Amino acid sequence: MSFTAKVISAKEWGARPPKQWQAETRPLYIIIHHTATPNPPNDLSKGTLEGAKSFARSIQKAHMDGFGWADSGHNFLNTTAGVLLEGRNGSLDAIKRGRCVRSAHSGNTKGNESPGIENEGTFTTYQMSAKQWDSLVELCASICSSCKIDPDNIKGHRDFSPTQCPGNWLYSQLSRLRQDVRKRLDLPVEEYLKEGDSGSKVKELQQVLKSRGFNPGPIDGIFGSGTTQAVISFQKFNGIKPDGIVGPVTWNALNSVPPMKTEPPSTVNLLETYKFYRGLPHQDQAIAWLQTQISKDDLEEFAQKWRNTPSLPFLPLQEGAVGTEVKQLQQRLQQQGFNPGPADGIFGAGTKAAVIGFQKSKAMVADGIVGDKTWTTLNLS
Ligand SMILES: [Zn+2]
Structure with missing residues (x-):
């Protein structure tokens, strides 16, 4: 857009010439101030056009005669009625060419190279009228357009110097100002959401x-x-x-930020799976298949931990041995379908024959002597 804001030039409001003309700068920001003067109904401009011009003259006088500055410190003034006036001589012409006149509003060299807008009032808690706000938006949009300033670079005085200016309320509205300026410039508007919104x-x-x-x-x-x-x-x-x-x-x-995982990890719960299969006729096939998926080391570790191994007897047991361990051996042979004769705890020829029969059935060395391997196999079979 072109420079559409209606701004009363310094010449039009009867400004004094500057004591000294200032160099032109390339502005990067727009800096928002408040005049810290009374709010309506006691506003110094009295909400009129004549009052606005008079207010501009009184500020220039204060800055030149009171502070000893070369000219008005600010570049633009926005009164309570939304009347826009040029401040420092030459500012309006320079801005329309994408430049600024070095000024004295920000208390900071960098800030003084960019246009400062004084808004009449004290906006600590007092809220600006719609008329004054609309003028501010129009002026900022015009400056952003002619000077190619991103609306994000609309700042408050306090962003450059230690000061309360432009008041807590106005400072809190700068994000809304940037948004309104974006809208005025037909730039994409970011969505702001706050308490009270819905949808x-x-x-x-x-x-x-x-x-x-x-x-x-x-x-x-x-x-x-x-x-x-x-x-x-x-x-x-x-x-x-x-x-x-x-x-x-x-x-x-x-x-x-990547979203936190809310769904449970998708690992199979083996216990639940086992419980499910336990009641089904396929459980042997299922377990047999599972066995093929597990390494030998893992299986052995599993067996070590969980098999219900009876304590190993004094081995080997062979013909001639007697005792409870022999009796246990005979009972186990009987359970497996091998007949050692009566389970009397005496390792005789019948027991030896039964051990040999068992060993043969497991393709083990059939010596009739129960060592670790035979004992373990017999008790796990
Ligand atoms: Zn200020």
Whole structure:
């Protein structure tokens, strides 16, 4: 867009010439101030055009005669009625050419190379009227356009110097100002969400917050205090200014953090699977298949840990041995279908024959002597 703001030139409001003309600069920012003078109905401009011109002259006088400056310190003035006036001589012409006149409003060399806008009033808690706001938006959009300044570079005086200017309320509205200027310039507008908002975008915000582990309360599309707290927690956690307002920076952070896993890991629970198969006729095939999937080392470790191994007797047992271990051997041979004769605890020829029979059935060395291997195989069979 072209420079559309209607600005009363210094010549038109009867400015004195500067004591000294200042060099032109290439502006990077727009710097917002308040005049810290009374708000309506006691405003110095009295809300009129004549009052606005008179106010501009009184400021110039204070700056030149009181502070000893070369000219008005600021570049533009926006009165309570939304009347826009040039401040320092030459500012309007320079801005229309994409330049600025070095000024004295920011208390900082860098800031003084960019246009400063004085807004009449004291905006610590007092809120600017729509008329004055609209003029401010129009002027900022015009300056951004002619000087190719990104609306994100609209700053407050306090961003350059230690000062309360432009008042807590006005300073808190700078994000809205940038947004309104973007709209005026037909630039893409970032979505701002804050407490009191509602709708699908709020619901989306709540879902994203929840997926990041910050609980906004019910996912109801209503931005209440619970959602504000969740946003503040998220902002603190991510080193973002914790204002509870979701602007481009917070959205960006919300969307760039990978979502936390909310679904359980997709591993098979072997115990549940086993319990399921246990009651089915395929359980032997299932376990046999599972066995082929497990390494020999793992299987042996499993067996060591979980098999119900009877304590090993003094081995080997062979013909002539007597005792409870022999009796245990005979009982086990009987259970396996080999007949050692009576389980009397005496390792005789019958027992030896039964051991040989068992060993043969397992393709083991059939010597009739029960060593570790025969004992273990017999008790696991
Ligand atoms: Zn200021």
